[in-house]
Amino acid sequence: MIPAIQIQQVHKRFGSVQALCGIDLEVAQGEFFGLLGPNGAGKTTVINILAGLARADSGSVRVLGHDVVTQYRESRRALGVVPQELVFDPFFSVRETLRFQSGYFGLGRNDAWIDEVMHHLDLTGKAGANMRSLSGGMKRRVLVAQALVHKPPVIVLDEPTAGVDVELRQGLWEFVRGLNRDGHTIVLTTHYLEEAEAMCARIAMLKQGRVVALDTTSNLINRRDSLYLKLRIGGAALPPALAERVRDSAEGTHTLRLRSHAELESVLAQVREAGAQIEELELLQPDLEDVFVQIMRDAKG
Amino acid sequence: MNPLSGFGTLLYKELLRFWKVAFQTVAAPVLTTLLYLLIFSHVMQGRAPVYGEVPYAAFLVPGLVMMAVLQNAFANSSSSLIQSKVTGNIIFVLLPPLSHWEFFAAYVLASVVRGMAVGAGVLLVSLAFVGLSFEHPLWIIAFALAGSAILGTLGLIAGIWADKFDQVAAFQSFLIMPLTFLSGVFYSIHSLPAFWQDLSRFNPFFYMIDGFRYGFFGVSDIDPALSLAVALANLLVFTAVTLALLRRGYKLRF
Numbered sequence: 001m002i003p004a005i006q007i008q009q010v011h012k013r014f015g016s017v018q019a020l021c022g023i024d025l026e027v028a029q030g031e032f033f034g035l036l037g038p039n040g041a042g043k044t045t046v047i048n049i050l051a052g053l054a055r056a057d058s059g060s061v062r063v064l065g066h067d068v069v070t071q072y073r074e075s076r077r078a079l080g081v082v083p084q085e086l087v088f089d090p091f092f093s094v095r096e097t098l099r100f101q102s103g104y105f106g107l108g109r110n111d112a113w114i115d116e117v118m119h120h121l122d123l124t125g126k127a128g129a130n131m132r133s134l135s136g137g138m139k140r141r142v143l144v145a146q147a148l149v150h151k152p153p154v155i156v157l158d159e160p161t162a163g164v165d166v167e168l169r170q171g172l173w174e175f176v177r178g179l180n181r182d183g184h185t186i187v188l189t190t191h192y193l194e195e196a197e198a199m200c201a202r203i204a205m206l207k208q209g210r211v212v213a214l215d216t217t218s219n220l221i222n223r224r225d226s227l228y229l230k231l232r233i234g235g236a237a238l239p240p241a242l243a244e245r246v247r248d249s250a251e252g253t254h255t256l257r258l259r260s261h262a263e264l265e266s267v268l269a270q271v272r273e274a275g276a277q278i279e280e281l282e283l284l285q286p287d288l289e290d291v292f293v294q295i296m297r298d299a300k301g
Numbered sequence: 302m303n304p305l306s307g308f309g310t311l312l313y314k315e316l317l318r319f320w321k322v323a324f325q326t327v328a329a330p331v332l333t334t335l336l337y338l339l340i341f342s343h344v345m346q347g348r349a350p351v352y353g354e355v356p357y358a359a360f361l362v363p364g365l366v367m368m369a370v371l372q373n374a375f376a377n378s379s380s381s382l383i384q385s386k387v388t389g390n391i392i393f394v395l396l397p398p399l400s401h402w403e404f405f406a407a408y409v410l411a412s413v414v415r416g417m418a419v420g421a422g423v424l425l426v427s428l429a430f431v432g433l434s435f436e437h438p439l440w441i442i443a444f445a446l447a448g449s450a451i452l453g454t455l456g457l458i459a460g461i462w463a464d465k466f467d468q469v470a471a472f473q474s475f476l477i478m479p480l481t482f483l484s485g486v487f488y489s490i491h492s493l494p495a496f497w498q499d500l501s502r503f504n505p506f507f508y509m510i511d512g513f514r515y516g517f518f519g520v521s522d523i524d525p526a527l528s529l530a531v532a533l534a535n536l537l538v539f540t541a542v543t544l545a546l547l548r549r550g551y552k553l554r555f
Contacts, residue, residue, distance in 0.1 A: 014555070048555070051395075051396055052395065052396070052554060053392060053395055053396070053554055053555070054554060054555045055550060055554055055555070072398060073398035073400075074398075076396060076397060076398040077398050079396075081392075081396055083389075083392060085389055087388060087389035087390045087392065087393075088388075088390060089385075089388075089390045089393070090388075091317070091318050091321055091322075092314075092317075096317075100310055100313075100314050100393075101393060101397075102310075103306050103307065103309065103310025103311075103313070103314075104307050104310050104311065104393070104394065104396075104397035104399060105307070105397050105398065106306050106307050106398075107306070108306045146393065
């Protein structure tokens with residue numbers, strides 16, 4: 001099957017900054033793919049090149065097999081992009097905005113689908129409202145709707161839940177998951193690693209224009225192959241022998257690294273021998289944040 | 302999927318954009334131009350030699366109409382594009398599969414409509430104050446269309462090139478306005494010293510206004526066919542430049 005997205009040896013320079021240095025990525029159809037990285041890593045540049053908002057200096061980029069420069073009509077029709085910034089045209093209402101977007105993609109009569117999308121995104125009540133009058137969360141939802149008017153098989157969301165309240169975030173997650181279940185390929189960039197962990201099946205991590213990790217989410221997490229023990233003790237200080245295991249300490253609660261469940265017993269024994277009592281204890285599974293930080297640290301460019 | 306509707310939608314959106322604020326985009330220029338007419342005709346009557354028998358006010362009206370057409374056609378495309386770029390919503394017309402031809406045609410056509418609308422408004426209102434003749438109405442329409450298309454195209458170039466609002470304003474103030482004012486809107490070039498007369502012939506706007514006036518009075522400095530040819534040649538050149546900029550994605554697709 002043709003990959004949804006193929007990025008081969010893409011280089012991009014902005015003035016004196018080399019934004020992308022030979023990116024190779026492939027996203028299969030129907031995947032839920034995450035693109036992570038610190039600010040300035042090149043995530044938005046990759047998205048812009050995909051969407052035709054920027055042009056790569058070299059390399060090739062295809063959406064469903066269509067080259068984004070030479071076959072831009074087909075590639076853009078196959079792609080829906082939800083941008084990071086809350087951009088809008090202040091002259092028009094929500095419905096007008098969605099109608100225009102449909103028209104640009106060659107869809108003259110699209111009201112039925114527009115109504116459906118607005119319903120799913122809880123925008124029906126604001127259909128006639130001017131874009132300027134909407135709250136940030138509503139504007140965000142309109143941006144998602146705009147990306148969907150032409151029912152693109154591949155949807156890219158650039159930090160869709162940045163600065164969004166919990167309720168809307170949950171709502172958007174559910175909605176996007178639903179799109180993925182319906183067969184849309186989703187590419188998500190985010191700084192919320194819990195979001196990436198919860199939603200994405202496969203993740204690429206970018207740092208300074210290079211791919212530093214590319215694997216399934218579960219592989220990445222298991223790579224770390226460590227557990228964490230959150231411990232609050234009283235009566236004595238943490239034995240020095242355990243100090244090297246400490247990932248962080250906050251308000252008397254220490255987070256200790258364990259290589260396996262078997263180490264739990266010896267750690268607790270050391271605590272007991274030091275004469276301390278366990279006041280609170282929690283065993284944590286490894287998470288993506290730790291993996292991410294470790295990978296970023298290891299990939300010092 | 303109707304491929305034509307991409308262009309049609311963008312055109313419709315650009316028209317709606319200026320129509321929604323018609324007070325600012327149509328009514329205000331009409332009023333401003335009317336003020337020019339009333340003040341200048343009052344002050345200049347009998348003082349500036351124009352076309353023999355033609356009263357100054359009558360001479361002035363076509364010049365003012367054309368000036369309104371040119372300035373508003375320029376303003377439509379340039380302001381629309383710079384606003385979109387600065388606010389960021391330009392991406393909504395860059396993401397869809399619109400070709401650079403469609404992009405170009407939509408913005409320029411919308412500018413033509415705006416230019417013609419304002420020109421028609423100025424003309425209608427002027428008729429209430431000044432008697433005019435319409436010797437060759439087809440030339441009037443031809444030059445109005447050519448002029449608004451050229452300025453719509455220049456507005457697109459300005460909007461593409463500019464990064465900030467005041468760069469568009471500079472384009473307008475330092476290029477468009479001087480060329481317009483020095484093209485014979487307010488005077489016949491015969492009233493100028495010989496050197497300035499010759500220099501005026503290098504001003505493309507002069508041909509547009511001269512030809513446009515021919516449509517009213519049947520009198521002009523240059524053969525209207527030649528003026529139209531010059532205007533169309535200008536349009537061709539500016540169109541080619543704009544299409545090249547759009548194809549390269551200059552300042553729109555980094």
